Structures are given as C-alpha cells and as structure tokens.
Amino acid sequence: MLRMPLLPHTAVGAVARSGTGIDPRDRADAERYLAALTADERIREALAISSPSLDRALRGLLDGAPMKPAAVRKLVLGVTRYVLRAAARPTPFGLLAGIAPVSFADGCRIRVGDAHRAAVRPDSGWLLGLVRPWESEPALLRKLRVVAHDLGFRRGSRWVLPVSPAPDESDASASRTEEVSVRLTGPVRLVLERARRPLPAGELAALLAEAYPTAGSAVVERLIADLVRQGFLLTELRPPLTRTDPLRHVHDVLVSVAEWEKADTLARVAKLLDGLAAEPVGAGAARWHTAADWLRALHRHDRPLQVDLRMDTEVTLPAAVLREAERAAAALWRTAPKDDPVPHLTEYHTAFVERYGIGRAVALLDVLDPHTGLGTPAGYDRPGERGTQGGATGADPARDRVLAELALTALADGQREIVLDEATLDRLSRTVPQPAPNAAELCVQLTAESREAVAQDEFGLVVSQTTGSTAPGALLGRFAYLLDDGELIARLAREGAASAARPGAEPVHLDFQPLTGGAANVARVPSYWAGRLAIGCFPDTAPGACLEAVGGTSPGISAGAPVRNARDIALAADDERLYAVDVATGRELVPQSATVLNFVLAPAAVRLLRELPAMGRPLWAAWSWGALGSTAPHLPRVRYGRTVLAAAHWKLSDPALTDARTGDEEWGRALDAWRARWKVPRQVSVGVLDRRVVLDLEAPLHRALLRRELAGGADPVAYETPEECGPGENWLRDTRGDAYRGELVLPVFPARPLAPEPASSDTVRPAASLDTVRPAASLDAVRPTASADAVRPAESADTVRPAEFGDARSVLASTTGTLPATGSADAPTPPLPGATSPSPVAGPTPLPATGAPVLLRSGQEDGRRHRAWFYGKLHTVPARQDEVLVEHLPRLLAALPDGGGRWFFIRYAAPEPHLRLRFHGDPGLLWSRLAPVILDWADDLYEQRLAGRLVVDRYEPETVRYGGPGSLDAAERFFHHDSLTVLEQLGPLASGAVTAPPPVLAAAHYVDLVRQVHGEQWPEWFLRIPRDEQHQPYAHTHRSEVLGLLADDTALAPAARADRARALGAFPAASQRTVLASLLHMHHNRLAGIQRTAERRSLALARAVAEAERGDVRRQR
Incomplete structure (x- = not known):
C-alpha cells in the first residue's frame, strides 16, 4: 500500500515563501495570507472535515467577523500547520492524506491523477450518540434484543461494570478510571441471569412482569431501559467493529424490527453521504458544511463525518525495492536491542x-x-x-557501548551519517540466539531523482521511525x-x-x-x-x-x-x-x-x-539508539546499503529554546545559534512520534510554529527529511510535474528455513504486492538464508535447556525457552526427560491427560482447605536463612503443640528475600494454639536481628503443577519430608561434618529421587538433557564426589530420605513421573537456594553421573 499526502511536498517551500513579511497578529495581513493559502478548494474541504472549529474561525475571519489579534495569530498558525501536514505527512487523515495500492513487477510505472475518491461514513462517535437515546425508548427497546455485559461481576450487594459507557467525544480518561454499579436486587438479578444470552427486551420484560406482578409494566420497562443506559445491558443496535458500513448495520436492525421512521432517517443520511462521495474532491467545501450541519441537527457532534481518501494513483515498482526492504528489515532485526x-x-x-x-x-x-x-x-x-x-x-550495555562509539566517532569526524557494514552488524547483533521475529508491517519512504532512476535501480529507502506495525x-x-x-x-x-x-x-x-x-x-x-x-x-x-x-x-x-x-x-x-x-x-x-x-x-x-x-x-521494531536515544542532544543518520535505518535527529531541549519568558528576537537568535552549533538543516520534520510537521527554519511563520510546538510540553524532536537522507523525492510526480512524498507499507515475514544454518541474521521479506494475489507458497519463497536466529525445528517434548536469566529462575528450562524472572523458589519448572506433556500448547509443566490447562476458579479447588494451613512469609536475608533453618527452626518445631501436622518451607526472593513457612493442622487448633507459638518464635528472631517481619497470607497451592487435586495431599507430604531431609542435611554442612558443596549434594539427591521413580532406567532420564558445556568442567571435577556419596550414603540423611521415598511412592502412578522435575527443582531450592549457577551445576553433575553409570553398564556387557 502507498500512503501519500494530498499536496506535493514542494508546497512546503511555497507556504514558507507566502508567509514571508506578514504579521500573524495583523488582521489585514492574515486575511490576504489565508485567502491565498486556502484558495485551493481541496484545502478548504480538508479543513472542514478534519478541524471544523478551525474552518469556522477561518470563514469568520474572511467574512469579517470580529477577532482579537491573539486569536488571529492562533488561526494563522493553525491553518498553516494543516496545510504543511497536507504537503508532507503521508499518514491518512480525512482529505489531508490518502492511500493507493502498489504492485511490484519489472520496470517502474507511475500515474498520479486528480480524481481522488473520498469514502464518507458517519463518525462513529456521532452514530453512537444518535443511537444511545433510541436504545432507551420503550417502544423500540422492547423489540430489540439485549444481552448482559459480559464484564460485569458481583461485589458484595452490588453488580459492578468495570467500564462506563463510552462517551461521544475523545476524552477517555474518565472511562479508564470509572466503574458503574447497581444494587443487585431481585429484579436486577433476574434480568442479568436471563440475559446471559441474547433475547428480545420485550420477552425479558414479560419474565419480570410474571415474577413481580405488582410492579407494573412502566416500572419494568424503566428498569430495563436504565440498565441499557448504564451499560449493564447491550443492544443489537450498536454496530460491531467488523462492520465497515456501520450506518447500514443500524439501518438493517431498525428495518428488522419495523422501525420505519428511524430507518428512513438513516437511509436519507446514507444517500447524503453517497452523494458527497460521488463528487470529486475539490468540488467545494459548501457541500461538506451542508452535510455536517444536517447531521448535527440529528445529533450534536463537532465532527460528524469520517472520511478516508483513495488517491487517484497507480504505482508499479521494481522488485529491487522489495529486496532492499528485505535487507533493511533483516538488519534491523539483527541489531535490535534485547528490550x-x-x-x-x-x-x-x-x-x-x-x-x-x-x-x-x-x-x-x-x-x-x-x-x-x-x-x-x-x-x-x-x-x-x-x-x-x-x-x-532490559538494558543492553554491550550494544549501548558500540552505539556510543559509532555516534561519537561520527560526530568527532564531522560525519553526518554512520554506515553499517557486516562487521558492525555482527557487533550489534544479539549474542544469545533468539527465535525468529514476528511478521510485521514495514513503512519506508522511497527516495529517487525520478521515475526513470527507480527503474534503473538508482533509489534509496528511509525507514520510518514512528509508523509500522507488529x-x-x-x-x-x-x-x-x-x-x-x-x-x-x-x-x-x-x-x-x-x-x-x-x-x-x-x-x-x-x-x-x-x-x-x-x-x-x-x-x-x-x-x-x-x-x-x-x-x-x-x-x-x-x-x-x-x-x-x-x-x-x-x-x-x-x-x-x-x-x-x-x-x-x-x-x-x-x-x-x-x-x-x-x-x-x-x-x-x-x-x-x-x-x-x-x-x-x-x-x-x-x-x-x-x-x-x-x-x-x-517483536520486530524500528531502529533503537538504546540509552543514547533518550539522552543525546543529536544523533547522526544510520545507513545500511541503500537504506537509511534511522534519520538524523536533534532534541529540542536547549533551555534557550524552551524558556517561554524569552523574547521573540532573542529566541530567534538562540534558534540560529542552535542550528549552527549542531549543523541542523533548513528543513526538518518536527513533532512527537507520528505527529510531525515539516518546517522551514528560516521562515518566520514556521519558526513561530516551532516555538508553539516547544510550548506544548511534549518534548518534540527534529528529524531530517527524506530529501536530506537520499537522492530526492521526485519519483512520484503528477502530470504537472509536481512531486509528492510517498510512504510504502510492506508486510514482512521471517524466513523459515528447514534447518538452522550458521550465520547472523534472519532474512525478512515483504509480501510482493497488495493488488496481485500470489500463491500461498510464495509467502516463504525467498532465497536461502544463513541465520543463527532463524526458526529451528522444535525440540522433543522431553528436552531440557538451561535457563539464561535471573538468579531465582529454575535452570530446568523447557523447550519453550527460559523461565520467568519471578525471583521465586515457587517458580515453574519444566518436565525433565521421561515426563510427557500432552498439552497442545507448549508449556513447562506436564498437564493432565486432557491435554489442556485445568480450569480452576479462584478458591474453587480448595474450598475452605486453606484454613487448615498457617502460611507465613518470614523476611530474612539469604545469608541468614541457613542459620534460621538449622539453629532456630528445630526449636519452633519442638515447641509446636499437639494437633500440628505436616509442614514445609521454601526459599523465595521476590519482592524481598524471605522464607515461606507452611504449617498444616486442625483449623481450630492451628489458629488458637499453633499460630501464637509461631508468632512468638518470629518475634524472637526479630529481637536477635535474624529476621524482619512475618507476613501471614492465604495458602493457594499449585494444584495443577503437582498432578491435580488427587495428588495434592501426596505432594504436600513429600514437601514435608523433603524439608526434613534438607534440615538433616544442612546441619552437617553448617558444622563442616559434610564437606561436599551444595551442588554436589543436590546432584546426589537428584539421582536418588530419579532412581526411585525410574529404577534401572534412571540414567536415560538424565541423558536426554542436552549437555551443558559451560558446566562440564565442574561436572567432571566433582563427579567422583557424587558417586562416593551414592555409594556410601550416610552423609545423605538416610533416615529422612527413607521417609521421603515413601512419600514419593504415595503419589498416584499417573502423577509420579510428571511432577518429578518440579520436585527436583524444589529440592534444590530448599537445599542450596535459588542461585541459577548452582542449580545448573547440579543438573550437569547428575547428567555426568548418569553418563558414568551408563558407561559402566555397557562395559560390563
């Protein structure tokens, strides 16, 4: 698709020249200037549609209406800005800019005509405002189908809707923060229950009247109308967003319920709008004024018309443009930050x-x-x-250092641009392989001296920094x-x-x-x-x-x-x-x-x-300067091949420019000094995000516009124009020779090779054409790409990869990637080898046999079960946690009164380091006798400066993760015995009686647990884990220690382990293997903490032991 403004970009210079020497506060100057500036009826029409208030002020000035000098100046600057937008900004809006299809083939064929076509629809806000009172009219409402708003919920004695009905205008702040509620009386409850599925409001009224015969029909209908008015009930009258002709939708619903008068009104509106669309653009603004006034008579709204513009333009470009866009998109992906x-x-x-x-x-x-x-x-x-x-x-300091070096070198050498080569792309590329990016839409502006130059492969591209989509x-x-x-x-x-x-x-x-x-x-x-x-x-x-x-x-x-x-x-x-x-x-x-x-x-x-x-x-994204982007006052252009990935830009943050107290002459001198210091070109595109306007910084009116932008408080940025970046913007010319700015919207997709190939970037390619359907296979028909980031075949369901991020994440990562930065010992763990996951959605934990996540509403699976658990979060730093567990927790356990049952602990890091302690018991005794003992114990730790606060919370177990409700009791008993095992293990560690480091002990316990589940086949379970090369030296150094512990396991808390083994055996057979990965992860958490390096080492160690065991068996054979 091609996006282009209504006017040629040469109009920017014409506007600058026409405003020279005028005083924007002087009425006579303003009248002459604005009359000439808006002599083109297309501009008057565009103003009438896009800014009716500005259009009314302009007509008033030209018709002799009184106006203060400040208002005259505001009008002059406002109209000037709109005309500049219509000449330089391709983003479609009303008649200011429009769209046209573009195709790709051999050669370059361009035709830009004048017969642009306006598509006219009622503004959706106007239509909503018209429909809203109709919905509450009893005679119409009883014939309309209604349905209860699906976001509503009960809170206490009220029914709450967390969003209020949409206003007509564009102020959404109240809607984002407000909610509406109604008292949940019997009649309201009946309405909401019966309206869970659409039904006629009249039928709903009959149900109410039957249930409450003394209420009377007027009361019943008023209740239903009030619920519609407040948004609790929705009617079929409102057009869905998928209906591109919303007026027709409302008309058809009215016809279906025999509301002929209203339907006829809308039919006349449709005829009026069709008439507007049938006339050529530029036929005169009076017709737009008449149509808008007619619609406002039906419902008051400032902008009742919504207009899109189809340009009378035909463009065919050579495929070389697509190939260059491919290379640019691939380069942007390679150099993207890790945000x-x-x-x-x-x-x-x-x-x-x-x-x-x-x-x-x-x-x-x-x-x-x-x-x-x-x-x-x-x-x-x-x-x-x-x-x-x-x-x-996600900071990316390595990338930021390279960018700083490139930018400062260019500035020191007086260069306006940075040219990226393959070596520089490699320096900026991700060091960690990533999956292929998403498909996206890339917006580029084509630059060339002429149409012939494009055909001869002499063109450039400028990637838009603010448009595009994911x-x-x-x-x-x-x-x-x-x-x-x-x-x-x-x-x-x-x-x-x-x-x-x-x-x-x-x-x-x-x-x-x-x-x-x-x-x-x-x-x-x-x-x-x-x-x-x-x-x-x-x-x-x-x-x-x-x-x-x-x-x-x-x-x-x-x-x-x-x-x-x-x-x-x-x-x-x-x-x-x-x-x-x-x-x-x-x-x-x-x-x-x-x-x-x-x-x-x-x-x-x-x-x-x-x-x-x-x-x-x-996600694919435009060029990012990283940390420099928010701080540097100026950054140079970035070019790769023939494409400018990022235009040069200048922050307008100089205090001399932003000080509103500075006089105009002094401010003008400050602007000239700023331009000279930073070598800012005469024409720049100024604004925030996509809301930009091209200004001539030597034109007085344009300078005034710039100062007004700076006074808005939005921190505008000045960018060089595409003409400054490339060979010119003269390829898109009309029959008069006027050149337009054109922006191409190109869908791009990641290449998907059948197997990974060694190199550094994904090839990303645009779809070939927006007016020619290609075979579906061509969506992937690109030249082979060598890419370290290309999409790889999925690994097997029992493959495990080490996690890469966050000290608190499990290193037992799944096939879908690394674990979340929860800082949590309760963080999810994936299935280790031997665990199967029938879920159709890749996930780290095996799901039940249905292959789908289990739906459990809040509290549903537990009922009042949580009352049988005391759950406390004892805040204590990691350095003191072993001391609390070894020296002080046994004292608490010994002091617990009769009636207590199982308990367990977990180390946790978010939002602050703490121990999670969970005690089970009879609810009557738990809170009356056991809780005070725990609180006294925590107070004593506080007095000794071993712990901070103790926070009591509601226990919500990870039921599905540990096999479902049928396995939860077995899981909690295993946690209890694993906690006792760890306590028995930590004591000798603290005293020095056991010298093996925690990863070695954890690896020995892994083998012990996996051996219990898989018997003689336990090595295969570990051997299906990919080898962790980073930790192989550690594994081979300490493997003999693990083997020694397994041969003489007196150092592995044998009594507690025996109880733990019985608890593991109590798991239902279907759950035992699928929860094993989670059990190992939680054992490491209790024994060694949440450090990822230690957990990765322990896993590598266990795998090395499995290699040794399998080798011994083979030698024996």
Missing part, C-alpha cells in the same frame, strides 16, 4: 505464576478482579497503582474496503497470525467497543478469522449484524461461527508467557484485530487479551 516489548505483562506473568502456578487456567474475570485476583496489569487503569508502570525494558494487516486492514484486493490483505493477516501462534492455537477476531465513540473510526476493520471473541459488545451476528468477510474466500465471521465472550475465556501460563484458553475446550486462543488502534482506548480485559500474543517471542 522486553511488554514489560508490564512480564511483571504480570510473574505475579500470575506466583499466585496460580503453571498448567492452571484461571477465569479471565477472576484474574482481573483486584480483590480476589491480580487486578489489571500495571498502568492499565490507574498508572502506578500496582507495580511500576512499564517496568524495566502484525501484517494492522495498517492495511482499516483501508481494506478501499483497496482492490481485500483477499490478499486477509491472507497476509492470517499468515502473520499463524506465524506467531503456537501449534494448535486458534486465532480469533477480537471485537469490542472502544472507550470512546470516535476511536471506532480507526478500529473498524473486517474480520479475517472464523471465530469471534466479543468483549463488551453484542455477541452474535443475526439478524441485522451479519458480519462481512473480505474477499471471496476469506472466512470472515458467519452466523454459524463460534462467538465467545469474556466468561468463556481463561488465562494460563507457561514458563515464558501468559495465554488465553477456551474454558470449554482448553484450546489456546490467539486474539487478533487488524488495527493499529492504541489499546489504551479499550477496556482493560480487551487490552490484556490483545497484548498477550506479544509475549514469549521477540
């Missing part, structure tokens, strides 16, 4: 695993409940309320209804989703109502998936809401497709990510929506579901 794309979800994943464990699916609404679950991730509702919003993004179809989807080949877009979106999904996962279209009505304008896209996940919106498609597919064979959403809501969704975790599952089947769901809507404008549940697919795999 976490969703750090707030990484933190949330840690909290989820700590609370619920691995393999357990928890109902979405239970997780999001702030009282009984986790609440929403940091920053969703009230930034900073829970955790640190955004969290750490999913093919996200930028294209909004304009699918304007492009010629919606089926290709559908295929790209489905291929992108499939490339990121785990085997067996089902992509589903995520439908919802944004927090603001206007946000639906950019979120309204077709569905490319058969399944629909409807959150906070009407959940089915009949009769008037038939959702459209795109293209002849795209599945879209049909009336027979599965439609799920929030209550059908649960969350589960593996070692590196959270994911959504279907409550009924346990199948993983991958929520998708081909839109670049900022999901801050969506309900928290929707935002969470939409962000989940970004976890557990790296």
Whole structure:
C-alpha cells in the first residue's frame, strides 16, 4: 500500500515563501495570507472535515467577523500547520492524506491523477450518540434484543461494570478510571441471569412482569431501559467493529424490527453521504458544511463525518525495492536491542505464576478482579497503582557501548551519517540466539531523482521511525474496503497470525467497543478469522449484524461461527508467557484485530487479551539508539546499503529554546545559534512520534510554529527529511510535474528455513504486492538464508535447556525457552526427560491427560482447605536463612503443640528475600494454639536481628503443577519430608561434618529421587538433557564426589530420605513421573537456594553421573 499526502511536498517551500513579511497578529495581513493559502478548494474541504472549529474561525475571519489579534495569530498558525501536514505527512487523515495500492513487477510505472475518491461514513462517535437515546425508548427497546455485559461481576450487594459507557467525544480518561454499579436486587438479578444470552427486551420484560406482578409494566420497562443506559445491558443496535458500513448495520436492525421512521432517517443520511462521495474532491467545501450541519441537527457532534481518501494513483515498482526492504528489515532485526516489548505483562506473568502456578487456567474475570485476583496489569487503569508502570525494558550495555562509539566517532569526524557494514552488524547483533521475529508491517519512504532512476535501480529507502506495525494487516486492514484486493490483505493477516501462534492455537477476531465513540473510526476493520471473541459488545451476528468477510474466500465471521465472550475465556501460563484458553475446550486462543488502534482506548480485559500474543517471542521494531536515544542532544543518520535505518535527529531541549519568558528576537537568535552549533538543516520534520510537521527554519511563520510546538510540553524532536537522507523525492510526480512524498507499507515475514544454518541474521521479506494475489507458497519463497536466529525445528517434548536469566529462575528450562524472572523458589519448572506433556500448547509443566490447562476458579479447588494451613512469609536475608533453618527452626518445631501436622518451607526472593513457612493442622487448633507459638518464635528472631517481619497470607497451592487435586495431599507430604531431609542435611554442612558443596549434594539427591521413580532406567532420564558445556568442567571435577556419596550414603540423611521415598511412592502412578522435575527443582531450592549457577551445576553433575553409570553398564556387557 502507498500512503501519500494530498499536496506535493514542494508546497512546503511555497507556504514558507507566502508567509514571508506578514504579521500573524495583523488582521489585514492574515486575511490576504489565508485567502491565498486556502484558495485551493481541496484545502478548504480538508479543513472542514478534519478541524471544523478551525474552518469556522477561518470563514469568520474572511467574512469579517470580529477577532482579537491573539486569536488571529492562533488561526494563522493553525491553518498553516494543516496545510504543511497536507504537503508532507503521508499518514491518512480525512482529505489531508490518502492511500493507493502498489504492485511490484519489472520496470517502474507511475500515474498520479486528480480524481481522488473520498469514502464518507458517519463518525462513529456521532452514530453512537444518535443511537444511545433510541436504545432507551420503550417502544423500540422492547423489540430489540439485549444481552448482559459480559464484564460485569458481583461485589458484595452490588453488580459492578468495570467500564462506563463510552462517551461521544475523545476524552477517555474518565472511562479508564470509572466503574458503574447497581444494587443487585431481585429484579436486577433476574434480568442479568436471563440475559446471559441474547433475547428480545420485550420477552425479558414479560419474565419480570410474571415474577413481580405488582410492579407494573412502566416500572419494568424503566428498569430495563436504565440498565441499557448504564451499560449493564447491550443492544443489537450498536454496530460491531467488523462492520465497515456501520450506518447500514443500524439501518438493517431498525428495518428488522419495523422501525420505519428511524430507518428512513438513516437511509436519507446514507444517500447524503453517497452523494458527497460521488463528487470529486475539490468540488467545494459548501457541500461538506451542508452535510455536517444536517447531521448535527440529528445529533450534536463537532465532527460528524469520517472520511478516508483513495488517491487517484497507480504505482508499479521494481522488485529491487522489495529486496532492499528485505535487507533493511533483516538488519534491523539483527541489531535490535534485547528490550522486553511488554514489560508490564512480564511483571504480570510473574505475579500470575506466583499466585496460580503453571498448567492452571484461571477465569479471565477472576484474574482481573483486584480483590480476589491480580487486578489489571500495571498502568492499565490507574498508572502506578500496582507495580511500576512499564517496568524495566532490559538494558543492553554491550550494544549501548558500540552505539556510543559509532555516534561519537561520527560526530568527532564531522560525519553526518554512520554506515553499517557486516562487521558492525555482527557487533550489534544479539549474542544469545533468539527465535525468529514476528511478521510485521514495514513503512519506508522511497527516495529517487525520478521515475526513470527507480527503474534503473538508482533509489534509496528511509525507514520510518514512528509508523509500522507488529502484525501484517494492522495498517492495511482499516483501508481494506478501499483497496482492490481485500483477499490478499486477509491472507497476509492470517499468515502473520499463524506465524506467531503456537501449534494448535486458534486465532480469533477480537471485537469490542472502544472507550470512546470516535476511536471506532480507526478500529473498524473486517474480520479475517472464523471465530469471534466479543468483549463488551453484542455477541452474535443475526439478524441485522451479519458480519462481512473480505474477499471471496476469506472466512470472515458467519452466523454459524463460534462467538465467545469474556466468561468463556481463561488465562494460563507457561514458563515464558501468559495465554488465553477456551474454558470449554482448553484450546489456546490467539486474539487478533487488524488495527493499529492504541489499546489504551479499550477496556482493560480487551487490552490484556490483545497484548498477550506479544509475549514469549521477540517483536520486530524500528531502529533503537538504546540509552543514547533518550539522552543525546543529536544523533547522526544510520545507513545500511541503500537504506537509511534511522534519520538524523536533534532534541529540542536547549533551555534557550524552551524558556517561554524569552523574547521573540532573542529566541530567534538562540534558534540560529542552535542550528549552527549542531549543523541542523533548513528543513526538518518536527513533532512527537507520528505527529510531525515539516518546517522551514528560516521562515518566520514556521519558526513561530516551532516555538508553539516547544510550548506544548511534549518534548518534540527534529528529524531530517527524506530529501536530506537520499537522492530526492521526485519519483512520484503528477502530470504537472509536481512531486509528492510517498510512504510504502510492506508486510514482512521471517524466513523459515528447514534447518538452522550458521550465520547472523534472519532474512525478512515483504509480501510482493497488495493488488496481485500470489500463491500461498510464495509467502516463504525467498532465497536461502544463513541465520543463527532463524526458526529451528522444535525440540522433543522431553528436552531440557538451561535457563539464561535471573538468579531465582529454575535452570530446568523447557523447550519453550527460559523461565520467568519471578525471583521465586515457587517458580515453574519444566518436565525433565521421561515426563510427557500432552498439552497442545507448549508449556513447562506436564498437564493432565486432557491435554489442556485445568480450569480452576479462584478458591474453587480448595474450598475452605486453606484454613487448615498457617502460611507465613518470614523476611530474612539469604545469608541468614541457613542459620534460621538449622539453629532456630528445630526449636519452633519442638515447641509446636499437639494437633500440628505436616509442614514445609521454601526459599523465595521476590519482592524481598524471605522464607515461606507452611504449617498444616486442625483449623481450630492451628489458629488458637499453633499460630501464637509461631508468632512468638518470629518475634524472637526479630529481637536477635535474624529476621524482619512475618507476613501471614492465604495458602493457594499449585494444584495443577503437582498432578491435580488427587495428588495434592501426596505432594504436600513429600514437601514435608523433603524439608526434613534438607534440615538433616544442612546441619552437617553448617558444622563442616559434610564437606561436599551444595551442588554436589543436590546432584546426589537428584539421582536418588530419579532412581526411585525410574529404577534401572534412571540414567536415560538424565541423558536426554542436552549437555551443558559451560558446566562440564565442574561436572567432571566433582563427579567422583557424587558417586562416593551414592555409594556410601550416610552423609545423605538416610533416615529422612527413607521417609521421603515413601512419600514419593504415595503419589498416584499417573502423577509420579510428571511432577518429578518440579520436585527436583524444589529440592534444590530448599537445599542450596535459588542461585541459577548452582542449580545448573547440579543438573550437569547428575547428567555426568548418569553418563558414568551408563558407561559402566555397557562395559560390563
């Protein structure tokens, strides 16, 4: 797809010249300047659509309305900025910029005409405002189908909706932080229970009237209308986001319920909008004013029209452009930092695993409940309320050092750009192999002297730093209804989703109502998936809401497709990510929506579901300067081949420029000095993110615009323009010879070789064309790539890899990657060899035989079981933990009154180091007699400065991780005896009676436990673990010590081990092998702590012992 502005980029210079010598506060100057600037009717039309308030002020000025000098100046600068946007910014918006298809073939063919076509729809905020009062009219409401809002839940005596109804306008702040609630009376309860599935409101009223015969029909209908008005009930009248003609949806529903007058009104609106679209762009702004006024008479709204622009442009480019974009995308992937794309979800994943464990699916609404679950991730509702919003993004000091060297060398040598070669790419590349990146959409601006130059392979590319997407179809989807080949877009979106999904996962279209009505304008896209996940919106498609597919064979959403809501969704975790599952089947769901809507404008549940697919795999991203990007006042251009990966930029943070008290003349001198010092070119693109405008820093009005930008407080940045970066922007010319700025949107996919090949980067390639359907096989038809980061064949289910991050993570990592940074001894552990996991979703812990995560709602599996456990978190630093366990815990155990039972401990590191102590007993005795003893013991440790506070918490066991409810009792008894074994082991360690280091002791206990489960086949279990080369020297040095301990095991706490062996044997046979990996991990936690190096050494040692054992057996044979 090509994105291009309405006006040629040469208009920037023309605007600068036309504003020379005028005083923006002088009315006469302003009138002459603005009349000339907006003489083109296309500009007047664009203003009328995009900024009605600015358009009204302009008309008032030109018609002689009184206006203060400050208002005149504001108007002059505002109109100037809009015209500059229409000349230089290709992001589509109203009539200011539009789109066109682009194809790739031999040669270069360009045609830019004037017959641009406007696609006109009612603004979604206007339509919502029109529909909302209709929904509450009794005569209409009783004929409409309604359904209970699926995000509602009970809190005490009230029914709560964690999001308020969307306002008409774009202020979403109140909606993000507000909730609405209603007293859960009998009638309200009846309504909500019966409306779990859609039914006519009249039928619901009849049920109420039957249940409460004295209430009267007026009271009943008022109750239902109030519930609709407050959002507790949703009606079918509101158009789903998948309906690209929302006006038609409302009209069809009205027709289906015989509301002829309202349907006729909407039919007249549709005819009016069709008439606007039929006329050429530039036919006159008066028609837009008339149409907008007519719509405002129906419902007051500042911008009642939503317009997209299909440019009268045909572009065919040579395939060499695609090849260069491939190389650029691959280079960006190779040099990308090790940032976490969703750090707030990484933190949330840690909290989820700590609370619920691995393999357990928890109902979405239970997780999001702030009282009984986790609440929403940091920053969703009230930034900073829970955790640190955004969290750490993962520092990459080695990469930062290379970048600093490159930037400072260029500046010292007076060079404007850094040219990357293969050696430099290798220095910037990741040192740890990563899976292939996600598919994405790459935005590049093509630079060339002429169309002929492009055809002759004389061109450059400039990668956009602020546009692009992490999913093919996200930028294209909004304009699918304007492009010629919606089926290709559908295929790209489905291929992108499939490339990121785990085997067996089902992509589903995520439908919802944004927090603001206007946000639906950019979120309204077709569905490319058969399944629909409807959150906070009407959940089915009949009769008037038939959702459209795109293209002849795209599945879209049909009336027979599965439609799920929030209550059908649960969350589960593996070692590196959270994911959504279907409550009924346990199948993983991958929520998708081909839109670049900022999901801050969506309900928290929707935002969470939409962000989940970004976890557990790296995301393709534009160039990052790392730590330099936020601090350096200037950074040079970065070029690779013919592509500028990053344009040069300058931070506008000089105090002389940002001081609002500085006079205009002094400020102008400061600007000139700043430009001279940093060699800033005359034309720069200034703004924040994608909201930029090209300014001529020698034009007085443009300088005034720059100062206004600086006064906005948003820290704008100045970037060099594409013309400055390359050979020019003269290839996209119209018949008059005027040149336009064009931005290409190219879907890129990671190459997927059949086997890994040695080298350094993934090849990433764009789809060939957006108006020519290629065979599906061509999505992977690229030249072979040698890539250390390429996608590798999946390892076997019983393969174990060492973890790489975090002292508290298990080193028994799964095939899906490393374990989460929980800092937790309770962190999940994967299956070791011999454990099988039938789950269709890769995860670190074997799941039950159903092959799906087990759904257990909060507290459901335990009932009141937690009351039989005292759970205390004793805060003590790691250096004192062994002392507490060896010297002081036995004193507590001896002092416990009769009635106590099993107990166990765990070391933990997050959020602060502590010991988790859990005591089981009769609830009546546990809290009346045992708890005071524990509290006295903790107080004594505090007095001795051996421990800090003791925090009492609710015990929620990781039921699924340890084999399910039927194995939980056996697991807890094993924990008890393993804790006793460790205590018996720590004493001799502390006294020096046993000199073997903890990894050696742990390895001996691993062998002991695995031997109990697997008998003579125990070596095979260890030998299926990949050899840890880093720790082989340690393993071979200490292997004889482990063998000695196993031969004469008096140093291995034989009495306690015997009891532990009986506890292990008490596990159900089906669970014994699948939980073994977790049991070994927790044994290491208790014996040696949570240091990853020690755990990796212990595992390497156990494997070395298995090698020795297997070698002896073979020699004996």
